[in-house]
Amino acid sequence: MPGQPINNILFLDIETVSQYPAYSELPRDWRELWDRKAEYLIRDRVNDSPESIYGRAAIYAEFGKVICIGCGIISGGSEDRKLSIKSFYGHDEREILVEFCGMLHRWDTDHHKLLCAHNGKEFDFPFLCRRLVIQGIPVPPILNTQGKKPWEVQHLDTLELWKFGDYKTFTSLGLLALALGIPTPKDDIDGRQVGDVYWNQHDLMRIVNYCQKDVVTLAQIYLRLNEESLIRDQNIGVK
Numbered sequence: 001m002p003g004q005p006i007n008n009i010l011f012l013d014i015e016t017v018s019q020y021p022a023y024s025e026l027p028r029d030w031r032e033l034w035d036r037k038a039e040y041l042i043r044d045r046v047n048d049s050p051e052s053i054y055g056r057a058a059i060y061a062e063f064g065k066v067i068c069i070g071c072g073i074i075s076g077g078s079e080d081r082k083l084s085i086k087s088f089y090g091h092d093e094r095e096i097l098v099e100f101c102g103m104l105h106r107w108d109t110d111h112h113k114l115l116c117a118h119n120g121k122e123f124d125f126p127f128l129c130r131r132l133v134i135q136g137i138p139v140p141p142i143l144n145t146q147g148k149k150p151w152e153v154q155h156l157d158t159l160e161l162w163k164f165g166d167y168k169t170f171t172s173l174g175l176l177a178l179a180l181g182i183p184t185p186k187d188d189i190d191g192r193q194v195g196d197v198y199w200n201q202h203d204l205m206r207i208v209n210y211c212q213k214d215v216v217t218l219a220q221i222y223l224r225l226n227e228e229s230l231i232r233d234q235n236i237g238v239k
Helices: 028-042 054-059 093-107 124-134 158-163 173-179 191-199 204-225
Strands: 009-018 064-075 082-089 114-117 155-157 236-238
Touching (some): 009 191, 009 204, 028 054, 064 093, 064 124, 064 204, 114 204, 155 158, 191 204
Parallel strands (some): 082 236
């Protein structure tokens, strides 16, 4: 959506985990369904099993849940831009989603705002919508794509912007930041470790901090892709 004011964009990143701590703790009906899913995921990889790949359950909305939604909004002009970060997190997914949707309704009053995520069209946006439906929460108009024409969808995706029409490859947020010369903090965890940190180390705030840093990186990448000046570290704040 060319010409869209940067101040009208909400940058977001979500962190998800499996609904149960381990494969062994899956109720019988859920285990049977995961086994069927795993058969498709494993295919010819003889060293894998439904149990060994259970960590991947976090990326499927039917088997996973949201534990953190990090959001960022840019304010000010090109010379004094600020990025304000706010996170919705906790152990109660329904509470997280209700608070997040309440914020979206208050923010997108004119239905001219946009959401931006990295690989958001493939993961973040549909995952959120599916979990909202599962939790019985109405999907906010800004998230909902049903019945909309492509140009009416209020979603931006930095992965899609970077592909320039090429649909054959995936570029991670960290790799893209490095390629574009955007400094990123060196974290002690990455997305593959979120489940372990949550279920075994019980350190939710470590995950929240990781999610917030990804939102900062996402916003800086979007600015860089649009030939805009980056936000200074001192102008980044967490609410």
